[in-house]
Amino acid sequence: FLSRMSEILSLASNMSSPDRQNVGEIGENLAARFLLKNGYRLVLANFKVPVGRNRRGATVTGEIDLIALDENVLCFVEVKTRTSDEYASPLAAVDLRKQRQIIRAAKVYRKTFQINRTSFRYDAVSVVLRENRRPEIELFKNFWTEEKFRKKTWFERIW
Template sequence: MPDFDILNLKDTLSPPKNTKTVGQTGENLAARFLARRGLRLVCSNFKVPIGRNRRGAAVTGEIDLVALDGRTLCFIEVKTRSSDEFAAPLSAVDLRKQRQIIRTARVYRKIFNLSGIKYRYDAVGIVLGEAGRTKIEYFENFWQEEKFRKKVWNDELY
């Protein structure tokens, strides 16, 4: 069940002009929202090379927010839209994006030697509404890493 929050930002926020501004506004709102829920922000916009694509070009992974919820490390994807008229913000967190975040989180845990820590993947969807009214949805454990692990095949059918 998602958490909902409606913020009245009429006095503090002018309407964003482009998608980059919309994204930055959303990440700032998400960080404030999560801090109010008791999470401690560790870093934002963590970027690191995570491999190469089929053409050999370097692929960079990014995690919007990394936070601590008690002793659990949370890798948080934030999606912001100026309207949900066509699709909900979190519809953009598809399997490809989830896999990229998982790869980036593995590198993060390896760099900072966090092999024994509990972690999860969360998502925040934000719709910047009319007249400064903003809707925020927060999903803990939006997806699990297990569904991306390769299955081991053997000769048994059952």
């Protein structure tokens, strides 16, 4: 993995107009390297799992870009990569729908591997790849929580 990083960095610095898939892959590799440099221990990359069905009955897949440990906290990391942040931050694409899909995938991951008592959080990494410049990488710990997706209950008595 790390042996490919110099190759990836040179690819990132030499790209003229990469396709979207390449941009995403380069960003995820740079984010993984960034997390390692900041003390994270990588557990898994690109965890994909079916998380339900949409209104038309098609299977919805949830994907977690990176799963890592920050000390004893399990982190589900969403990586967003863009070639420019002129109009909006890459993290603008981590909308409520995307957050909900990641939460569902994380629940499946925790249930599958019987991870019940470990603290966890949802982090995001923003990567901006501009031509002829070093990549800009920023980590946002605890970018969102499950709390806003919990169903609300109302216990008011009606008279």
